Amino acid sequence: MAVDRLLPTQEAEDLLELTRDLADKELATRVEQHERAETYPEGLFPTLGEAGLLGLPYPEDLGGGGQPYEVYLQVLEELAARWAAVAVATSVHGLACFPLATYGSEEQQQCWLPSMLAGEQIGGYSLSEPQAGSDAAALRCKAEQVEDGYRITGTKAWITHGGIADFYALFARTGEGSAGISCLLAPGQADGLSWGKPEEKMGLHAVPTATAHWDGAVLDADRLIGREGQGLQIAFSALDSGRLGIAACATGLAQAALEAAVDYANERETFGRKIVDHQGLGFVLADMAAAVDSARATYLDAARRRDLGRPYSWQASVAKLVATDAAMKVTTDAVQVFGGYGYTRDFPVERFMREAKIMQIFEGTNQIQRLVISRGFAR
CATH class of the missing domain: 1.20.140.10 (Butyryl-CoA Dehydrogenase, subunit A, domain 3)
Structure with missing residues (x-):
């Protein structure tokens, strides 16, 4: 039974129709295979990116779709009705783009954001730690300022798309207390970054959730998003x-x-x-x-x-x-x-x-x- 949606524009209605068609062809036909085998759907997220579904809520002048959030969320709902793991990963990708799109400098946005919003690069959100889930202010992963940028040391947990994503919104400690946490745009691969075995989860099997181990990897200074201490x-x-x-x-x-x-x-x-x-x-x-x-x-x-x-x-x-x-x-x-x-x-x-x-x-x-x-x- 089709959902009777009240959408604000004809463009939004067309977008939802495109989403349904794509989801029926690309998601509904593959979900059982990948969820049962616990295999990653290679090529699927670039397909969503090519359709413009991975940057919908961000302004067009930044490379996004310029859609209201109420429309974007209904796109996510349609995706989730076919394949929850893919919809969750799509939502997390949007979450990972948020720090750069909202707090990044114009130079940073021009450098990295277009490929992120186009889905050419897929993102993960790296806030939680083994001992700091809901209590984000208790995180311990350190970003120590050094001559070349920031040396990252510590462990981050529960990362959707962990080990597969091209970039991560990484939150690490640059000082003391709740005002001592900063946000960095971390690359998906770096010397000193390794990944644990993907979690053996109850569900959402097709998209990995993994732990990141940072062992002295150095990120360039221009990877800092916003100002130091603005992380929380x-x-x-x-x-x-x-x-x-x-x-x-x-x-x-x-x-x-x-x-x-x-x-x-x-x-x-x-x-x-x-x-x-x-x-x-x-x-x-x-x-x-x-x-x-x-x-x-x-x-x-x-x-x-x-x-x-x-x-x-x-x-x-x-x-x-x-x-x-x-x-x-x-x-x-x-x-x-x-x-x-x-x-x-x-x-x-x-x-x-x-x-x-x-x-x-x-x-x-x-x-x-x-x-x-x-x-x-x-x-």
Whole structure:
């Protein structure tokens, strides 16, 4: 069942139609093969880049697509409805471009940004560490200023596209305290940079998540984005946008689970009639549909505030919380609709359920989102 979208322009409608066609041809036809074999889809991200889908929310004069965030997020949702791992990696790429596009100098932007927004180079976001996930201010990876630039020493964890990306938005310590963290645009390969074995994850198998080990690699001084000590400001500003990206991905995943459940309920028969005609199951599907629509409305509200230049950090946390909790509930219910078959790999709903769990964890756990939301009540 097609999503009835309210898009702001005909251009946006055409873009969504292009996205659906590409996603059906390039993602839906390959997802099961790569997720089961846990193999990386070589050539897929350049295809998305050639279609203009990897730089959509950034200004055209920087090489982006110049699209409102509400449109970009709906593109992510369409991608996630076919392949969650690819949609998440697309969102992370956009997140990795944010520091340079927002805080970089004009010279830095002209040098690096066009190839990044065109998808010729794929990015990763390197903030978390083994002992510093939600508590980003506790990171220990050091960027020591030396004659040639910055010597990087330490470990960064949970990096989507780790070991494969062409560049990383790297956050490292240049001083003491929360004001001693800086952002650097790190290359994907460097002497003194090595990678651990990709994590053996519950889901999102086709795109690796890995740990980076920095052992004295030196980055040129012009790799510093913004000013020294501005890192946490950059990171948290980027994460507001990133949380909306994950909310959109979660909504697309939930939409796919709902559609699979509805299709199955219209095919499966018990006691002489289709199971969709049994009121008990019909009510489950109704709750699933309401959760998906609510998640979509919530992330679109936050996106429209962002597009208008209004504060949206609180709404971004609400959207991330609502959409990812909805995805977990909807995918679990989809498995229930399928009954015993839902617990097998013969149908995609078991994969949807595994993929939904991580949505509640990355870009700030949902417990952190509740903390952010609750702090908004303080006077």
